[in-house]
Amino acid sequence: MTRIEEFGWSGPVEPGIARVISSHGDYYHLVANEQGGEILARRKKSVFKYRKRIESSAGDGFVNSRRADLNAELLNPITGDFVRYRYNSQGESMITEVLPRFSHFERKDPTARRSSQTLAVNFNTLFVMMSLNENFSTARIERFLALAEDMGEAEAVVVLTKVDLREPGDEEFIDELVSTIDGRARLIEISSVSGEGLDKVREYVTPRRTVAFIGSSGVGKSTLLNALAGEEWAATQEIQDWSGKGRHTTTSRELVMLPDGAMVVDTPGIREIGRIGEAEELLVKGESSHRWRK
Ligand SMILES: Nc1nc2c(ncn2[C@@H]2O[C@H](COP(=O)(O)OP(=O)(O)OP(=O)(O)O)[C@@H](O)[C@H]2O)c(=O)[nH]1
Ligand SMILES: [Mg+2]
Structure with missing residues (x-):
């Protein structure tokens, strides 16, 4: 059994999936199958900023029709979340997506x-x-x-x-x-x-x-x-x-x-x-x- 499965993941085991076990300011402590099991990551700001922009343009019909999808993908991570992460060009781990929550x-x-x-x-x-x-x-x-x-x-x-x-x-x-x-x-x-x-x-x-x-x-x-x-x-x-x-x-x-x-x-x-x-x-x-x- 892989580490994320031990931490409750029941979906397909793919690289880049992790669980948030705590957060400290901008940093999230993740457990994952890669990197010896422990990763310190930040949110990918551009992704989460994009969500804010979408939310603030409430009058736009086109944007609104996509809002539900975006919210599901771009929620702010909190402890307990399963997330996707990847490395940016500087080699830093960045959370790019919060996976759907079952509760x-x-x-x-x-x-x-x-x-x-x-x-x-x-x-x-x-x-x-x-x-x-x-x-x-x-x-x-x-x-x-x-x-x-x-x-x-x-x-x-x-x-x-x-x-x-x-x-x-x-x-x-x-x-x-x-x-x-x-x-x-x-x-x-x-x-x-x-x-x-x-x-x-x-x-x-x-x-x-x-x-x-x-x-x-x-x-x-x-x-x-x-x-x-x-x-x-x-x-x-x-x-x-x-x-x-x-x-x-x-x-x-x-x-x-x-x-x-x-x-x-x-x-x-x-x-x-x-x-x-x-x-x-x-x-x-x-x-x-x-x-x-x-
Ligand atoms: N008599 C008694 N005291 C308890 C029991 N459980 C906790 N306490 C006491 O209650 C106080 C508060 O306990 P905590 O476990 O810190 O409470 P908490 O819910 O984590 O509080 P926060 O972290 O502030 O949300 C401590 O002084 C504990 O020793 C119990 O079963 N019996
Ligand atoms: Mg407490």
Whole structure:
């Protein structure tokens, strides 16, 4: 099996196909079958600039008729994307095309400055994560599940984290969560501290498949990844990510290959996912939740 197939590629194996595992400013870290498996590449600017020009000429009928095709080809790459790359005359690797995504999760921008933001792509399972503490909000889960309806060939699982912090009376919140989900997704309850429920998580974390973690900052996404990746990996993260603010916070999307061949995309916490309607009616555990971690 070739490297890109290990990373989940199921199309024809051709030279010049890669998967984005992280991005750093203008540079994308790719895995590929060539170049010893690892490539640092930039986007081919002329291609992506061309897309902008097409988009800005909205009045032109001819251009508009080609717009859908162009958008499919010329999306900006993000972590998780499969892309085509080639070398320019200076021998630099350039991404020339984002290949069609089999799944994608987008959020609406609450500030409405842009229409939407793609948070994760090409995942088989989406873990919609929320913790059983001040972060708890059935309204947020409702919003995530509504957005997940359009995500493509993937399955959503609601993951309730930090259940080691369970308090008397929390059953009521969990019951409410179950009725909010209303059969649209499986609910699993986990604790990365006690290990409870991690066996259920592992059912989704299998070779050549990708699980994307989404949820507010602090729900325990990176902690779960550390628990799955093993102690050695977690130790290196301790050194790299320590923010000095008393806790780690993920600042960029990263695709991690676990020792058993499964992949996890850890994402930075989402502060607000679109507008939460009818907030009064919905259950928020702890009155201070909206002020939490500003
Ligand atoms: N009690 C308890 N604490 C947990 C658990 N999982 C994570 N935490 C704690 O919650 C805090 C936040 O965890 P992170 O894993 O950094 O959260 P995150 O979702 O990655 O946050 P961002 O990177 O900011 O989006 C840390 O202090 C963790 O130790 C858990 O299962 N139980
Ligand atoms: Mg994190």
